[in-house]
Amino acid sequence: MRLKLKVLDVTLAICQLEPGSEVEEWSDGTGIFSVMRTDEEVTIVCSEDLVPKGVTCSKGWKCIQLVGQFEFSEVGIVSQLALPLAGANVPIFVMSTFNTDYILVRKQDLQRASEALRMAGHEIVQ
Numbered sequence: 001m002r003l004k005l006k007v008l009d010v011t012l013a014i015c016q017l018e019p020g021s022e023v024e025e026w027s028d029g030t031g032i033f034s035v036m037r038t039d040e041e042v043t044i045v046c047s048e049d050l051v052p053k054g055v056t057c058s059k060g061w062k063c064i065q066l067v068g069q070f071e072f073s074e075v076g077i078v079s080q081l082a083l084p085l086a087g088a089n090v091p092i093f094v095m096s097t098f099n100t101d102y103i104l105v106r107k108q109d110l111q112r113a114s115e116a117l118r119m120a121g122h123e124i125v126q
Contacts, residue, residue, distance in 0.1 A: 001080050003122045004067035007114070008032070012104060013048035014093055015057035016041055026050045032063060032102070034095055045095060045104070061093065061104040064113070067125060069099040077101060081117060088116035 010031055017023070021042045027033040027050065034045040048059040070077055078094055081103050085092050090113045093104040105113040114124055 001076070003077070003080055005081075005117060005122055005124045006065045006067050006126070007110065007124065008063040008065055010063060011048050011059070011107060012045055012061040012063055013051045013057045013059040014061060014104070015044040015046070015051055015055050017044065017055070018042070026052070045093075060107045062107050062110045064103045064105065064117075064124075066100045066102070070101070078103075080120070081122070084116045084120035085113055088112055090116065 012032060019039055019041055023035055023042065023044065026044065026046055028047075031047055032045065033047075033050075034043075036043045045061075048057075048061075051057050051059070064081075066077065066081075078101055082092060082094070085103070085105070090105055090109045095102045095104065118124065
């Protein structure tokens, strides 16, 4: 399966808050902003510029968007990207929306990730 991918022009942070934490108004209303709440933690993914001081986070993540919409019945979409990235020793963080998926890679790994994905037959568009 050949997928179209787009590297978004944003640098993200993956943040961790204590379970039950109230999410402050970090979002500026634009770009990627995601909150995942579990019994163990609250994870926020947002532009690294929006992270308040003192918050536990990992900054410097680039976002690769799968272009298009995918049905929930489609199988193996993320694995088509995860496997070549694992083979290139590129750590990933995966996020999904109703329509599509996003693969986050560290900024320093973006070139190697792009090459691995192209070698796997995927297309990176502007």
